[in-house]
Amino acid sequence: MSPLARLLVAQIDADGPMTLAEYMTVCLMHPEHGYYATRDPFGAAGDFTTAPEISQIFGEMLGLCLAQTWLDQGAPAPFALAELGPGRGTLMADMLRATRAVPGFHEAARIHLVETSRTLRALQAETLAGHAPDWHESVETLPDLPLFLAANEFFDALPIRQAERSGETWRERMVTRQGERLIPALSAPTLLPMLAHRLEDTREGEVVEFCPAGTRIAASLGAKIAAQGGAALIVDYGDWRSLGDTFQALRAHAPTDPYDAPGEADLTAHVDFEALARAAFPARHSRLTAQGVFLERLGITQRAQALAAKLSGDALSAHVAAHRRLTHPEEMGTLFKVLALHPEGAAPPPGLQG
Secondary structure, rough: OHHHHHHHHHHHHHHHHHEEEHHHHHHHHHHOHHHHHOOEEEEEOOOOHHHHOOOOHHHHHHHHHHHHHHHHHOOOOOEEEEEEEEOOOOOHHHHHHHHHOOOOOHHHEEEEEEEOOOOHHHHHHHHHOOOOOOEOOOHHHHHOOOOOEEEEEOOOHOOOOOEEEOOOOOEEEEEEOOOEEEEEOOOEEEOOOOHHHHHHHOOOOHHHHHHHHHHHHHHHHHHHHHHHHHEEEEEEEEEEOOOOOOOOOEEEEEEEEEOOOOOOOEEEEEHHHHHEEEOOOOEEEEEEEEEHHHHHHOOHHHHHHHHOOOOOHHHHHHHHHHHHHHHOOOOOHHHHEEEEOOOOOOOOOOOOOO
């Protein structure tokens, strides 16, 4: 049994079964044994690869989208250019490189990163050397400035809770132990007021996921954007409304049992974009758009073709494969979605209009 598994078993023995959100929080963020707190999980040597690590053109498209939105809102200065869960800093670096020629954008931008992992902060500082970013533990401490923000594969890693429909009540999915093994279990039937509206569209035994941390963050972003201006681009896998069990674990680029070896695998779930949009009011939201459609509207194919003209051999093959992976419906193009938050009266960011 791993050290973190022993700690979880002891906690369950002392306090009883824990919610799935409590389990995910410990597995991902425990200061000594948590997944994100102890390693660089990205790339071929890690457990998963995100879009910015696949190709530079992903970050370039997002950067130019935010820059055009900044221009459309009157080029406010100064403003906060921010990212939630910046990984190695690759996405922010690509956004900054792509926007160098936008008049006044870099001069007005103040770089802010929301990151709790000391390991990843060190990598971000190296990647963004010369840009003097400020780090934050939470979105609540972002400055009171117009906020232009990217959140790529951030919300899927936030702790979720799951509930199974039981008549007019719900049985929450918990984590308990069986001997030395951690296993899922169900609570007694209970009322969950935050899911009252889901009694209208669910049937007996169906599972709904909800993410209190995600809606809290969306509410904070929405309040800031409604008051100060700006926009948030949220890119993640999921759909408009949660239905079904999407809790999953990934280790060495392969699915694994999420209750086996806690702290050694990435734990995620699909994002409920409707819940984020509702929580962000009074900020407005765009139509939920497939990532492939969004990137094509921004001109990713033209940019890919321009880069391809300078490549050959294996480098060209890798470049073509990366473009396909980001945009094709059978790859990331449909599974991943984009939702933007923006102030009332302002147009949605480019690529998300209509």
